[in-house]
Amino acid sequence: MSEHLVDRLLASGARRGDAIGLATSRDGRVAISRDQVSADLDPASVAKTIAAIDAELAPRWVMWDQRTAATLVAHGIRLVRSWDLAAADRFVHGGWATSPALIWARLHDLDPNTIPVERGPDLFNQIDPAVESASPIDPDGYLRASWSAGGWEDFDGGAVTWASLALRCARLQRAATDTLPDPPRTLSALRSESSIELLCSELAADGLPLDEARANELIAGYIGPRPTTQQDEFDARAQRDAAVFAAAPGVGQVDLRSPGQVRTLLRRVGIEVPDTRAWRLKELRDRHPIVEALLTWRKAERIESTFGYRWLDENVSGGRLRGVWSGCDGAAGRMTASAGLHNLPAELRDAVRAEPGYVFVRADLGQIEPRVLAVVSGDPKLAEATRDDDLYAPVATALGVPRDVAKVAVLGAMYGQTTGIGAEALRGLNAAYPVAMAYLERADRSAQAANDLRTFGGRLIRLSASSPSPNGTEDRAAVAARGRFGRNAMVQGAAAEFFKVWALTVRARVAPLDARIVLCLHDELLVHTPAEYADKVAAAVDAALQEAAARWAPSSDGRSTTGRSDAGRSTTGHSAVRFVAETSVVTSWADAK
CATH class of the missing domain: 1.10.150.20 (5' to 3' exonuclease, C-terminal subdomain)
Structure with missing residues (x-):
């Protein structure tokens, strides 16, 4: 099946790097489409077929959004490169809101304000299943609401049609880049923005290695042992409050969770502040012991409310901290993650530990x-x-x-x-x-x-x-x-665009060494790697920085300056601009300096 499909694609004129439409169904089936060549693959043949096509054609797989990649990752299939319609739409049009219907409308110059909305049948709106399944496009040129909402899975041949529509949209998005200020640069950015969604699906599936016993120990050090009843929680909270009041005997008690009352408390000990922001309080540490007590209390309060035992129970499984990842934030384009992955307090980082036989290669871009x-x-x-x-x-x-x-x-x-x-x-x-x-x-x-x-x-x-x-x-x-x-x-x-190019380059270069990126944090990468390959992975991460800089912003003569400074510090640059990264091998994230 796989060899026959590859032959058909080659016979149709497919070349290396061409786009191929892709759609995944709930039952594990995968549809692919490229012009006159299409196939609806059963779950047993998907992995082998995609691997064969990747080996021969190295295509850019077109998908409507990250959910397609997530489905494939769940079945053990990791694509190399992609064109993500949702990611491209957000990039070109800005903001976060997107959908297959909106993507279609924008690409066909249709008014987004009149996109059809799926409704159930009623006296004035009778749905004809034959009409719905026969064509994904309604008489006004819009994508049918039923198809956009996922109804294509229930229609005979719907998966192949859905993959074909994705390919059509990708080609229109590609053509639309010619209207933007720098088409080649935008096309390059759209490719990396799309493929970063592949990495996001993998980050979500793999999770961040976390030693639960160590996490419990660290949390207990701030908020006490794990409570068994609600009364235990109240008692622990009261004890933390009491430690603050003990630093200023006789001044009375206030609600420490109210900034206004905290200002009143500080005023009673002779400290007047316009607000109680942490940076302001840190400057007043020497004025009175209660300031340090307040800072310690706040740290514990944050851990209890956001990174406490409930957080562990809800987001950690199988020794991994798991969250939902996205390639952009809907604003300037930074990657986002749920479950506190981008906000983990430094006090808890020692719980992020490589698994036995593994280490972390941690790389941090300097002054990016x-x-x-x-x-x-x-x-x-x-x-x-x-x-x-x-x-x-x-x-x-x-x-x-x-x-x-x-x-x-x-x-x-x-x-x-x-x-x-x-x-x-x-x-x-x-x-x-x-x-x-x-x-x-x-x-x-x-x-x-x-x-x-x-x-x-x-x-x-x-x-x-x-x-x-x-x-x-x-x-x-x-x-x-x-x-x-x-x-x-x-x-x-x-900076976010450059970081993604670097992350994707690292992803590709360390994969043969059985290493995987497990955390992307603005300008920092954490790669989980077999200990025996640590030095090779660290070198690959450094080399990837050089490669990424040349790809992201090639100089006018097509070259980039490269070099190496002190140990553990790689440098490269666009023309005369150098980028640096501090790279280290550690077993705990807390050990990274």
Whole structure:
């Protein structure tokens, strides 16, 4: 069956890298479609057939969304590359909301506001099953609501038709890139945004290795032993509260979960604060013992409410912390994860431990956002600064300020912070790095005016939905906040695009070594690898950084500068821009420095 299907695809003119439509059914069947060649595969033949097609044609498998990949992963099938219609739609049109019906409408210039909605039969709406199954398109050109809602699985030949429709949409999405500012770059970004959904499905299925015994031990250290009754929970909470009040005897008790009452408590010991944010309290540690007690209480409270025993019970199974992953957040495009995978407190990281016979290769991109800014803005002077392992050192020299001040200034420029310790140095950045600062300023002004933006790769950052009122009465603070968001989104979005290219390159290079990525955290990768291959995987991760930089933003002559600095630190770059990563081999995530 598999060899015959490959022969048919070759005879139809299929070439390596071509797109092939794919659809998965609830019963484990898989349909594939490419023009005149189609097949409805039974579960027993799926893995062998897909492997044969991958080996001969290395196609880009087209799917409506990540659910197709998740179904295949559950059956032990991991695709190499894909075109994800939902991911591409979110990238080109911005935001999060998408669906097969919306994708179809956008690609066929149909009004999204009149997309048919599935309704049951009633006196005025009689559904003819024969008509529904005969064609997925209604008389007005829209995708039928029943098909979009998954009804295609119940129609004879529906799976093959659904795969064929996916392929048709992918080709239209591909053609639409020609209308965007940089079609080749956008096409490259759409491919990585699609394939990152494959990695997301694998991250969800594999989970993050977690030692449950160690997790219970760490949690108990903050909130006490696991409660057996609700009264136990109340008693433990009361004990934690009492420890705070004991730090200031005689001042009375308040509700520590009320910021206003906490301010009252602090006022009683002579500390006046406008708010009780953690960073503000940390600056007042030396004023009174109650401040440290409050900080300790808050840490325990967060663990109890968000990362306590209930969290373990709901999200950990088989020694793995499991959550739902997505390739974008609907804003600037960063990856997202549920179950606290992106917010795990440092205090609990020692519970993230490699399984026996395995280790973690952990790699963390260094100063990624300012290095990305050097690429996307094309600032030659900032590019020169990236040649240093510590980008902030040459910036500090150029500005004539301490390194810490230079760091605050650079971050302030990207986040729109114009006051505070780095404010004066921030003004110096305009003279030292005028091209990069002008790039940020243009993004800020455009966002303030509620103009949509596109990232380096072409993702739409939607701002027009929050356009100013016609009479110009919009709050100035809201306008300024929109500007800050715009300038940061342009850098953060591009950084997310680069990170995904790197992650996908690592995924491909370490797979032959039986290693798998188990965590993507903004600019950090955690790879679970057999201990015997640790050095090879670490080297592969470093090499992948060089490869990813060349793919993400190739220089005009097609080359990228590469090199290597001190042990465990890889470097590469687009033209004159260098990227660095700190790579280490550890058995516990807490050991990574």
